[in-house]
Amino acid sequence: MSLPIQDPVPRVPEGSAAYYALLFTPPARRDAISALFALSQEFDQISTRRGEPSVTQTKMRWWDDEIRRLVNGQARHPLTRAMTGLSSLAGIEDLLLEMVACTASLALAMAGSDDEKTIELECRRGAALMGAVAVVLAGASRVEGIVTPARSIGAGGRLTTLLRHEPELAASTRLLQPEARSALDEGLASLPREYRADLAPLLVYGQVQRRRLNFNGSPQQPGSRLTRALDTLRDLLTAWRTARNASRLEAPPQIRETHP
Numbered sequence: 001m002s003l004p005i006q007d008p009v010p011r012v013p014e015g016s017a018a019y020y021a022l023l024f025t026p027p028a029r030r031d032a033i034s035a036l037f038a039l040s041q042e043f044d045q046i047s048t049r050r051g052e053p054s055v056t057q058t059k060m061r062w063w064d065d066e067i068r069r070l071v072n073g074q075a076r077h078p079l080t081r082a083m084t085g086l087s088s089l090a091g092i093e094d095l096l097l098e099m100v101a102c103t104a105s106l107a108l109a110m111a112g113s114d115d116e117k118t119i120e121l122e123c124r125r126g127a128a129l130m131g132a133v134a135v136v137l138a139g140a141s142r143v144e145g146i147v148t149p150a151r152s153i154g155a156g157g158r159l160t161t162l163l164r165h166e167p168e169l170a171a172s173t174r175l176l177q178p179e180a181r182s183a184l185d186e187g188l189a190s191l192p193r194e195y196r197a198d199l200a201p202l203l204v205y206g207q208v209q210r211r212r213l214n215f216n217g218s219p220q221q222p223g224s225r226l227t228r229a230l231d232t233l234r235d236l237l238t239a240w241r242t243a244r245n246a247s248r249l250e251a252p253p254q255i256r257e258t259h260p
Contacts (some may be wrong), residue, residue: 055109126158156183
């Protein structure tokens, strides 16, 4: 199976948590991190398209081969080509393959209307994504102590996104929201202090998701133009404060708790 090559790497959606993370990503790492986020979007689109699970399986076998080709310096797709030459490739191979496997399994879970399994796989894919982001930011030789908290941030962040964008999960919010909050808090608190400056984009991603989860905002009910503008300003301020603290090796700023 061949896939068309489409350059350049797509931009992440403006206003997403990934968007704010990229604002504070060093230029030398920005293309690779952008490609990781775009790869996650590509997999998300594949898994959510309605169709035969066998079609998704075929596509993901192609991606499994493509990830292995990437590590061997033979990438074909623009998203993987953007990561060619990274010194951390060997450190993220298993994480990228985990994203591929989760996407393939998601198609089967969705076809079977297995909501619990779907959420589990979505969170695992988010965990693998942010684990890869952390390795690229910090370098493959410094993975000790950073991948586990990064995975926790990724899982909590993905669950937060699902709660905000999937109306059918509204009935489960009281059960799932504490899980997302716990995963984000644990990951943010567990990142080693000495790596905070290098991992500022990861901290920004997690903290923006944490703020959104705390205020329980939903794109399904966006409110007035003024409300949206104020919400964007709060996200930007949260991102800036988090990056500032990271540069000083300080913990992220505390999020004020609210209750619906």
